[in-house]
Amino acid sequence: MQTDFAAWSWTAGRGIDGLQPIRKPLVQPGPGEVLIANRALALNPVDWKIIEWGHPAWNTGHVPGVDGMGVVVACGDGVPIKPGTRVAYHQSLERDGSFAEFCLLDWATVMTVPAALDDAIAASFPCPGLTAWQALDKVPVSGPSDMLVVGAGGAVGLLLVQLAVQRGCRVWATAGTKHHANLKALGAVGVFDYQDRNWQQNLQASLGERRLKVVFDTVSGAHAAALAPLLGYNGHLVCIQDRQETAPLPAFSTAISLHEVALNSFHSYASPGDRQRLRDAGEHLLESMLGGRLTLPERRIFDFRNLPEALLALKQGGEGGKWIALLNESGVTPSGQP
Known part of the structure; x- marks a missing residue:
C-alpha cells in the first residue's frame, strides 16, 4: 500500500x-x-x-x-x-x-x-438519504395523513417525498416547475411552484377542510416558522435547515410539535x-x-x-x-x- x-x-x-x-x-x-x-x-x-x-x-x-x-x-x-x-x-x-x-x-x-x-x-x-430517513422518523404519522415537503427538488426533499408516499401518506410538495412532473410521477398528489406568491392559498384550497399533519422544511428556520399556521392540531414542524429557537405560534393553540434534524450530531451523541x-x-x-x-x-x-x-x-x-x-x-x- x-x-x-x-x-x-x-x-x-x-x-x-x-x-x-x-x-x-x-x-x-x-x-x-x-x-x-x-x-x-x-x-x-x-x-x-x-x-x-x-x-x-x-x-x-x-x-x-x-x-x-x-x-x-x-x-x-x-x-x-x-x-x-x-x-x-x-x-x-x-x-x-x-x-x-x-x-x-x-x-x-x-x-x-x-x-x-x-x-x-x-x-x-x-x-x-439518512437525513430524509431521520426527518420522517421524527413523526409518528402514516396512512392518509397530509404532509408537505418544502424544497422537494433537492436530494433530501426528493427522497422524503418517496419515503412518505411509501408510508401511505398524501404528500404535497413545493419545487421549481422543472421538477413537478417527476414528483407527481413519484406519487406526490400536488406540487406547487415556490415562486408563486399564492402557492399557500392554492394548497389550502386543495386540502379543503383537512389540515397538514406534517411540514418538512428544507429552507431555513425562519421559512419554516412562517409555514407553521398551515399545520393542524397536534401537527409537526420538522426543520431540516436550522431550528426553531422560539415557538412560532402562541402557546395552547394548535399544540404543534417542533423537530430539528442534525445528522452530523449522531457521530458525537x-x-x-x-x-x-x-x-x-x-x-x-x-x-x-x-x-x-x-x-x-x-x-x-x-x-x-x-x-x-x-x-x-x-x-x-x-x-x-x-x-x-x-x-x-x-x-x-x-x-x-x-
Whole structure:
C-alpha cells in the first residue's frame, strides 16, 4: 500500500478559493476504525457552507467532505467488517473527510453497499438519504395523513417525498416547475411552484377542510416558522435547515410539535444502538435504490482535480443535480483496491 495520498485541504478564512491539493501521509486504522480507499465522493450543500463558514474543529490543512464510498482496505481491532467490503459512509465534520483518495472512519458509521449498486449512486446517498430517513422518523404519522415537503427538488426533499408516499401518506410538495412532473410521477398528489406568491392559498384550497399533519422544511428556520399556521392540531414542524429557537405560534393553540434534524450530531451523541438502527436503515434504503424503489436527482460527474469548481457550481445552484467524482476516472486511482 502507498504511504501517502491525494486530498483537498481547507484554508482558514478563504472559503472555496482556499481549497488546495495536497498529499497526506497514510495512517493505519486504530481500534474500531476502518480505512477506506475511495472510489467515489459526492458533494452536499453542507460541504460548501462549512468550507465558507469554518468549523470549531478545523484548522488549515483539514480535509472536508462528508459523503463517499469505496472499499475497506484495512481494519483496526474490534471491527467486524472484512477488507474488500464495498461501503458508503457519512463522515463526521470533526474528522478529515471524503475529499481524498482515502478516508479513516469509525466503523459504526459505514454501510455495506449491494454488490450490483453503482458506485456513484452509493456515494450520493448517505447525507441526503439518512437525513430524509431521520426527518420522517421524527413523526409518528402514516396512512392518509397530509404532509408537505418544502424544497422537494433537492436530494433530501426528493427522497422524503418517496419515503412518505411509501408510508401511505398524501404528500404535497413545493419545487421549481422543472421538477413537478417527476414528483407527481413519484406519487406526490400536488406540487406547487415556490415562486408563486399564492402557492399557500392554492394548497389550502386543495386540502379543503383537512389540515397538514406534517411540514418538512428544507429552507431555513425562519421559512419554516412562517409555514407553521398551515399545520393542524397536534401537527409537526420538522426543520431540516436550522431550528426553531422560539415557538412560532402562541402557546395552547394548535399544540404543534417542533423537530430539528442534525445528522452530523449522531457521530458525537448517538448510542451504539442508535448507530446500529441508522446503519440498518441506510443499508435498507441502498437496497431500495438497487431495486429502483428510490431515486436520487440526476448525477453530474466531475473530475476530482476540478473539485473546487464543482463545489462552486453546487453553491450557485444553476445546474442542479448531484455532483459526484469517480476517482478512478479522474486520473486519481485509489491504491489498495482489490
